[in-house]
Amino acid sequence: MSSIRAPRGPAPRTGFTLIELLVVIAIIAILVSLLLPAVQQAREAARKSQCQNNLKQLALAVHNFESARKKLPAGWLMNRDVTFPSGYGTSGQGTSLFPQLMPYLDQMTVADKLHADMSNVDLGPWNASGPVPGVWGGLRGEAAWWDYDDGDDTTYDTWTTAFAKIPTLLCPSAEENTPMDLYLTHYGTYGDEASGGAGQSLDGFYSDSTLERLGRTNYLGVNGWYGRVGISGVDKRSGFFNRRDKIGFQSARDGLTQSLLFGEASGTRCVAYDGETAFQWISSPPLHGFAGLKGHAGKNLYDPRPANYDVYWIVDFSSGWHEPEDDFMRFQGDHLGVTQFAMGDGSVQSLSDNTDYFLFADLCGIKDGDVLETTPF
Numbered sequence: 001m002s003s004i005r006a007p008r009g010p011a012p013r014t015g016f017t018l019i020e021l022l023v024v025i026a027i028i029a030i031l032v033s034l035l036l037p038a039v040q041q042a043r044e045a046a047r048k049s050q051c052q053n054n055l056k057q058l059a060l061a062v063h064n065f066e067s068a069r070k071k072l073p074a075g076w077l078m079n080r081d082v083t084f085p086s087g088y089g090t091s092g093q094g095t096s097l098f099p100q101l102m103p104y105l106d107q108m109t110v111a112d113k114l115h116a117d118m119s120n121v122d123l124g125p126w127n128a129s130g131p132v133p134g135v136w137g138g139l140r141g142e143a144a145w146w147d148y149d150d151g152d153d154t155t156y157d158t159w160t161t162a163f164a165k166i167p168t169l170l171c172p173s174a175e176e177n178t179p180m181d182l183y184l185t186h187y188g189t190y191g192d193e194a195s196g197g198a199g200q201s202l203d204g205f206y207s208d209s210t211l212e213r214l215g216r217t218n219y220l221g222v223n224g225w226y227g228r229v230g231i232s233g234v235d236k237r238s239g240f241f242n243r244r245d246k247i248g249f250q251s252a253r254d255g256l257t258q259s260l261l262f263g264e265a266s267g268t269r270c271v272a273y274d275g276e277t278a279f280q281w282i283s284s285p286p287l288h289g290f291a292g293l294k295g296h297a298g299k300n301l302y303d304p305r306p307a308n309y310d311v312y313w314i315v316d317f318s319s320g321w322h323e324p325e326d327d328f329m330r331f332q333g334d335h336l337g338v339t340q341f342a343m344g345d346g347s348v349q350s351l352s353d354n355t356d357y358f359l360f361a362d363l364c365g366i367k368d369g370d371v372l373e374t375t376p377f
Contacts, residue, residue: 047172048335051264055342057168058219058262061104062240063249063346071248073100074121075221075241076285095119095145097221097241098169098281105168113161115148121244145283162282164215169281171218173334174266214280218333220265221286222341225361225368237365240344241286249344253367256344260363263287263341264333277328289364291330292317293339295354303358315357349377 066072076094100119102111148158224239240252240261252259265287267277292301292315300316333339338350344366351360355376362370 044173044335048340051171051173051333051335051340052348054168054171055219055262055264055340055348056346057105058101059342059344059346059348061101062261064104065101066249071246072240073097073119074244074246075223076243076283077118077121094283094285096281096283096285098166098217105166107166110161110164110166112155113157115156115158118145118148118158121246162215162280163213166215166217166281169215169217169219171264171266171334174218215282217279217281217284218264218266219262220279220284220331221262222260222331222364223286223288224366225288225364226290227288237361237368239286239288239364239366243285251366252344253369254362254365257347258363258372259344259366260289261342261344263331264335264339265331266334268328268332287329287331289331289361290315292357293330293351293353293355293360294332295352296357297330299357301357351376 062072074097076096095118099111099114102108102114145162146159148156221241222239223241225237226234228235228238228242240247240259249256265279267279296317298318300318331339331341332353335350337353339353340348340350341363342348351363359372359374359376362368362372363376
């Protein structure tokens with residue numbers, strides 16, 4: 001007799017319905033959207049921390065330099081922008097403070113390849129040691145940095161070494177590979193030769209595919225509010241780094257904790273030159289604080305303190321060189337809302353881009369005598 005089988009029910013489900021799948025995808029998308037900002041913030045925090053460490057290393061290098069040589073590195077070595085004596089000329093391309101600091105940044109390989117005269121502040125203007133061999137009209141201490149290799153001594157290779165990437169000089173948040181059309185070379189100089197002035201004019205050259213690869217720096221020394229220009233009210237707000245200077249930390253009468261030493265300088269669009277700007281470590285000079293921070297762009301600023309009238313304490317950034325889109329001469333970094341600085345005591349501080357302009361100007365000077373009633377840190 002044949003057995004009778006009970007009818008089977010529907011087979012058990014082994015997959016997801018379309019609605020369930022869409023729900024899972026939506027949940028995953030929400031979780032990812034919540035997670036990505038946190039990951040980005042963590043990465044930026046790490047980059048910011050590395051940037052702070054770079055500034056710390058620069059400050060320590062300057063302190064070690066000052067301890068060993070009883071003076072700070074000269075802000076930059078270059079000629080003054082006036083006519084040379086008959087028979088002499090110069091390209092005007094000076095060298096920065098960074099070649100002097102290389103031994104103190106654990107970069108002896110780089111230091112050994114740079115001509116020693118590039119860091120010799122005593123080989124100043126009109127130095128009697130004579131022209132650099134093979135350099136048209138160049139005096140020792142005044143030649144363009146690429147002319148120090150005269151071809152007779154293979155010990156030095158300044159040109160090739162200038163393309164070296166120095167990790168300590170590069171902020172990890174900076175756009176290192178952005179095409180750059182102009183490199184800032186140096187400021188025009190005002191006042192007499194002894195003043196070592198640094199005025200607001202600039203000298204630059206347009207780059208090509210070769211010059212674009214020059215080793216960059218995202219940090220520059222602080223020249224003061226406007227450098228030294230031979231005007232007492234301006235000069236009293238000069239900073240740590242001026243041309244061919246031989247000062248020490250004892251010159252910081254305002255206190256090392258209230259004096260800016262290095263700051264972030266990333267460069268940006270330059271409308272006047274119709275291109276992007278960058279700074280090269282081999283020759284970019286210290287930057288003065290006159291142009292302010294990002295938050296000062298487009299503003300007309302006036303300091304009501306009568307004691308500061310002697311410094312022309314009225315600045316207008318609403319037009320001209322310091323328009324918001326033309327602010328490459330400002331201290332500015334790539335961290336949201338702040339620019340980081342190394343102080344004279346070696347600490348690193350973050351300044352809000354909206355810090356009061358005149359407070360920032362006081363911090364740029366090392367002996368202005370102004371008592372800071374508030375702290376921006």
